[in-house]
Amino acid sequence: MTSRRDAFLARLAEHAAARPGATALDDGRRRLDYAGLLAELERRRARLATCGCRRVGLALDNGLEWALWDLALLAEERVAVPVPAFFHAAQRRHLVSAAGLDAWIGPGAEPLGFRAGRDPSIATRAAPILPALHPGTTRITFTSGTSAAPKGVCLDTEAVLTVATSLAEAIAPARIERHLGMLPLATLLENLGGLYLPLWLGAGVALPGAAELGWQGASGFDAATALAAIERYRPHSLILVPQQLQALVDAAPAAPAGLRLVAVGGARLAEPLLERALTAGWPVVEGYGLSECASVVCLNRPGETPRGVGRPLPHARIRIGDDGEVEVAGATMLGYLGEPPASSWHATGDLGRREGDALVLEGRRREVFVTAYGRNVDPQWVEGVLAIRPGIAQAMVHGEALTHNRALIVPAAAGLSDDVIDAEIAAANATLPDYARVGEWRRCAPFTVRNDQLTANGRLRRAAILAVHRDWLCGATADAPTHHNG
DSSP, X not given: OOOHHHHHHHHHHHHHHHOTTSEEEEOSSOEEEHHHHHHHHHHHXXXXXXXXXXXXXXXXXXXXXXXXXXXXXXXXXOEEEXXXXXXXXXXXXXXXXXXXXXXXXXXXXXXXXXXXXXXXTOEEOSSOOOOOOOTTOOEEEEEOOSSSSOEEEEEOHHHHHHHHHHHHHHTGGGOOOEEEOOSOTTSHHHHIIIIIHHHHHTOEEEOOOTGGGTEETTTEEOHHHHHHXXXXXXXXXXXXXXXHHHHHHHHOSSOOTTOOEEEEOSSOOOHHHHHHHHHTTOOEEEEEEEGGGTEEEEEOOTTSOOOTTOEEOTTOEEEEOTTSXXXXXXXXXXXXXXXXXXXXXXXXXXXXXXXXXXXXXXXXXXXXEEOTTSOEEOHHHHHHHHHTSTTEEEEEEEOTTOSSEEEEEEESSTTOOHHHHHHHHHHHHTTSOGGGSEEEEEEOOOOOTTTTSBOTTSOBOHHHHHHHHXXXXXXXXXXXXXXXXX
8 A cells, every 4th residue: 555655755756747847846045846856855865864864853944945854854754853943942952852863954953962964964963862752753743832841742654644635635626836835844734734735736835934924033923024925926825823814914905916725723713803804805714733633633615604613624533522622533643752652532622512514612621711600711712802903912811710801911012001902902892791801901021932921823821821920810909000991
């Protein structure tokens, strides 16, 4: 039986034979057609074989180099470990040690114990301790999760490419010929949906660096720069997290010409933002997935009426447990690094229900709080309503055992007055039932990846934020700078 890896490589060869001059990869400085891609992959595979490395950290910016090394590692079935750019020194040391890396491609190798070898691009270290991996592991993606020490999710090539080919079937009506990578390739969602998927389709992939995409450091995003990149590369498809979509919709009165599919995932998409984007012509489809399930599980199909996070992809099976938790089977992880093997059904921690054949999410099992009046509230729902207000950049809502919900508010601009924020919260409250409304709020510094209060996909690290603001969120507020609404 042909493996997914062999089928993927055969597919690249078919594209090269049928359309050798068609663009495969382009990062704005260098372009490779499909014929050139095959030749370059053979050279990279030979270089990996020469250095003898088995577990390789990939720490490059988006571009041809990242894509080529990643594809070569996939072709050779060596263990690829993408390194998020925002990982600080301690997290990088943890990643190197936990995965037992013996090679590193990209800057920052020497402080981690790697030394230049015979290949100028591949730094190596001698005889590292090799922690046991789950059999078949060819990719370890470190989740940003809720703690400062990321967990390694072990995946095999079969699972990753199963999802990619399943996605190809789901988005076929969009006829994607050009994709622009807007997320870091170290993010599994972009790696799979923005590299493997377009190449499977025979499409071209534009991979400019983070700065050209509008990323500013670990968490800043400039919509004007991103729109200029979209104008330059004229893509048919993008993958975005909700914060990017909001910034782009705020900055563009109408969607850029040529877009056929804008897939949004990584965190919950507020319904008012989805409606606003669709009205402005952005062809948005919301999806749902997680690293433990090799990224995408469900997707609203192009051209269909949105329902929740969409129908399961062809490979995926979903069931709802007695407690409302969503469980997934299909292409799931082999297990966490250093932990027992995973079962065939993965308990996601998300609460959900069926709406026909679509999945509707109802919050995180550990995040839904119960007010003093016994009402269950999904904080992501309220935060999404708050964050679409022009004066509010970010919000975290807490109400466990409280008579009034409290919100930490990051203003959209430092100079905004309390009266403006009060008005924004009042406008949001007007759209919410009484038990979900914000009764008290307080300004706070931005939640960022750098301060460990935000994941790479834009999810709040609630435990970390709660640790910093516990006294105000959970206790008395008489001596705190607090504002009341309603």
